[in-house]
Amino acid sequence: MANQNYMKAYKLFFVIFLWAASLFFFSGFGYFAAEGSLFGVYTYKEFETPRYCGTCHTDIYRQWEQSMMAQAYTHHWDEIEYFDLAVAHGKNDPAFKDAHEGCNGCHAPLAYMAGDVPPPKPAENSRANESVSCEVCHLIQDYEADTPFNFNFVVQPGKTKYSSREGEIKSPDHKIMLSELHSKAEFCGICHNEKNSFGIWVKSTHLEWMAGPYAREGVPCQDCHMPPAGGKTAKMGSFYEDARQHLFHGAHDPGKVKGTIELRIHPDIREAEPGDPVVFTLALFNQKTGHKFPTGSVEDRIVWLHVEAVDSKGNTYHLPVDKKGFEGEEYTIAGTELAYSDLSVPLGKPGFKGVDRDGVPAGDRIFRMPYFDENGIMTIMQWNTRSLGVDYRIGPRETKMETFTFQLPDGVAPGKLTVTAVLNYQKLVKPVADLLNVPEDESEIIEVNRHSTEIEIFE
Numbered sequence: 001m002a003n004q005n006y007m008k009a010y011k012l013f014f015v016i017f018l019w020a021a022s023l024f025f026f027s028g029f030g031y032f033a034a035e036g037s038l039f040g041v042y043t044y045k046e047f048e049t050p051r052y053c054g055t056c057h058t059d060i061y062r063q064w065e066q067s068m069m070a071q072a073y074t075h076h077w078d079e080i081e082y083f084d085l086a087v088a089h090g091k092n093d094p095a096f097k098d099a100h101e102g103c104n105g106c107h108a109p110l111a112y113m114a115g116d117v118p119p120p121k122p123a124e125n126s127r128a129n130e131s132v133s134c135e136v137c138h139l140i141q142d143y144e145a146d147t148p149f150n151f152n153f154v155v156q157p158g159k160t161k162y163s164s165r166e167g168e169i170k171s172p173d174h175k176i177m178l179s180e181l182h183s184k185a186e187f188c189g190i191c192h193n194e195k196n197s198f199g200i201w202v203k204s205t206h207l208e209w210m211a212g213p214y215a216r217e218g219v220p221c222q223d224c225h226m227p228p229a230g231g232k233t234a235k236m237g238s239f240y241e242d243a244r245q246h247l248f249h250g251a252h253d254p255g256k257v258k259g260t261i262e263l264r265i266h267p268d269i270r271e272a273e274p275g276d277p278v279v280f281t282l283a284l285f286n287q288k289t290g291h292k293f294p295t296g297s298v299e300d301r302i303v304w305l306h307v308e309a310v311d312s313k314g315n316t317y318h319l320p321v322d323k324k325g326f327e328g329e330e331y332t333i334a335g336t337e338l339a340y341s342d343l344s345v346p347l348g349k350p351g352f353k354g355v356d357r358d359g360v361p362a363g364d365r366i367f368r369m370p371y372f373d374e375n376g377i378m379t380i381m382q383w384n385t386r387s388l389g390v391d392y393r394i395g396p397r398e399t400k401m402e403t404f405t406f407q408l409p410d411g412v413a414p415g416k417l418t419v420t421a422v423l424n425y426q427k428l429v430k431p432v433a434d435l436l437n438v439p440e441d442e443s444e445i446i447e448v449n450r451h452s453t454e455i456e457i458f459e
């Protein structure tokens with residue numbers, strides 16, 4: 001009897017132990033801290049401001065100032081997601097108490113290294129606002145571990161700046177140390193690869209690049225985002241034919257996004273009668289990106305293909321894409337489902353059912369990779385992602401084919417029928433942008449490309 005009680009107590013103890021261990025494990029406690037061992041080890045004062053560097057590096061400073069990396073902490077959507085979702089999530093659910101700390105490792109590295117977390121809001125104009133500054137990148141000496149990810153940079157403040165140009169280069173302000181890492185894609189991977197506390201790769205731009213043709217051909221990120229061109233890198237310095245331009249233009253530059261995918265559409269027959277089925281085939285060729293399209297904040301991004309036919313009388317018909325039958329395809333065809341119900345926790349809205357998953361015309365093909373919460377519902381909170389769905393994005397130099405079978409309606413007008421395919425891009429799904437009051441530009445529709453073809457209708 002005594003022995004049985006002892007066994008019961010022992011079992012109970014074991015169950016509690018497992019429960020506590022799992023809480024500890026799943027809380028993600030210490031996860032970001034483990035990668036970014038620089039939390040709180042320096043002070044803001046040990047770093048120079050970008051403005052200071054800009055007194056001599058005039059052009060580079062002005063270019064950088066306009067890039068998204070100069071706004072990684074202050075940008076409106078970042079502020080909303082950080083304070084209203086990540087910080088709020090931790091307040092409403094203790095398991096996510098630390099989830100917001102890691103954000104600063106990439107978005108406000110100085111604040112992270114100064115242990116100033118959460119930093120003052122952007123309006124308070126603290127040094128967290130410097131975002132990904134000159135000092136962050138030019139004090140990086142190396143990264144920890146084999147794979148660059150989760151801001152695993154090795155940074156030491158001081159007068160020695162690291163960069164890639166070979167030769168006798170002198171600066172009146174600082175020492176210069178040659179760094180091969182700065183001309184490699186791995187350098188960017190330090191922040192452009194991210195694994196969350198559940199072990200999910202929620203950002204993998206560098207890993208996508210590694211698996212594609214540009215890595216094999218030795219074309220790093222820098223060649224497309226910091227193109228070399230004639231100019232001075234410091235106003236009192238030398239002229240170089242290949243001065244690295246600090247453009248860092250990406251999804252927030254419509255010019256960079258436009259033309260990324262080339263479209264060509266053709267019919268199987270050129271002449272048809274009402275009632276006939278006509279199959280339109282579309283080729284989508286990724287001509288421009290060195291990684292998948294879309295990449296980066298894939299949980300937010302949406303790329304969709306809208307195809308319409310217009311007959312000679314101006315009647316318009318929307319053509320839904322033909323199903324291919326692969327697993328998870330339902331997430332790649334726009335529908336009317338709801339999603340993002342996990343926002344209920346940070347927003348403090350119990351019972352919140354979510355908002356429209358896609359916000360684009362039903363039946364359109366979507367090129368995306370869905371992120372799922374613990375209930376298998378799509379989420380835009382990367383830190384709450386437990387699994388990833390089908391990866392139906394367009395890889396670098398990949399061509400995807402789609403077909404649209406159009407059963408010509410009885411009332412279709414004789415004469416020319418023009419079929420137009422339009423590929424659209426949006427940085428943040430519209431229903432979420434509206435729910436969270438994210439300024440319009442984050443959900444503006446950018447037309448990536450379009451192409452048309454014609455058939456002749458006879459009566």
Ligand code: HEC
Nearest residue numbers: 068069072078106107187188191221225248249250251252
């Ligand atoms: C210290 C971390 C860090 C490093 C290192 C870094 N990035 Fe970034 N990068 C960021 C963050 C954070 C953002 C997101 C900015 C925002 O909030 O919109 C970003 C944004 C960008 C964007 C803009 C995307 C858009 O939405 O328009 C481009 C392009 C980019 N980075 C390219 C690079 C390249 C190329 C390298 C390597 C030379 C690099 N980055 C290195 C942190 C980093």
Ligand code: HEC
Nearest residue numbers: 048053056134138161163164165169170171173234237238
């Ligand atoms: C008083 C002027 C001055 C200031 C201030 C200054 N630099 Fe420089 N820096 C130079 C000059 C001059 C060069 C050499 C340019 C050349 O190659 O002709 C240089 C070169 C560099 C290089 C290039 C090394 C290479 O491999 O080509 C980097 C990186 C750099 N500076 C970063 C910084 C950073 C970061 C700051 C701010 C903390 C800064 N500089 C502040 C004058 C300055």
Ligand code: HEC
Nearest residue numbers: 053057061064132133134137164165182183222233243244
């Ligand atoms: C996201 C990281 C990042 C940021 C932010 C950044 N740089 Fe750089 N910078 C680089 C990299 C990487 C290179 C080398 C590119 C290569 O060689 O492929 C470079 C090159 C340079 C060079 C040498 C250019 C050449 O062609 O020799 C100077 C000077 C420089 N940076 C100064 C600055 C200054 C000043 C700022 C802030 C206004 C700044 N950088 C911000 C990553 C960055």
Ligand code: HEC
Nearest residue numbers: 185188192206209220221224250251256288289290295296
């Ligand atoms: C062959 C040229 C090329 C190479 C190489 C390349 N990119 Fe890009 N990148 C693009 C183009 C074009 C876009 C704009 C379309 C888009 O948003 O994907 C882009 C977009 C981006 C964006 C914005 C994505 C978004 O949705 O916000 C980021 C971030 C980025 N690149 C980072 C990188 C990094 C990091 C590397 C290296 C690991 C890299 N790029 C290599 C061409 C390139």
Ligand code: HEC
Nearest residue numbers: 077078081082086102103106150151191192194296297383
């Ligand atoms: C490992 C580095 C890293 C960490 C950690 C990280 N981010 Fe980011 N974040 C990035 C990079 C790089 C981009 C740009 C990707 C792109 O352009 O698509 C980005 C983009 C974003 C964007 C989209 C910006 C836009 O305008 O589209 C938001 C919002 C954001 N991050 C918020 C967060 C929050 C909140 C956290 C913490 C829960 C976080 N990030 C953690 C690197 C990181």
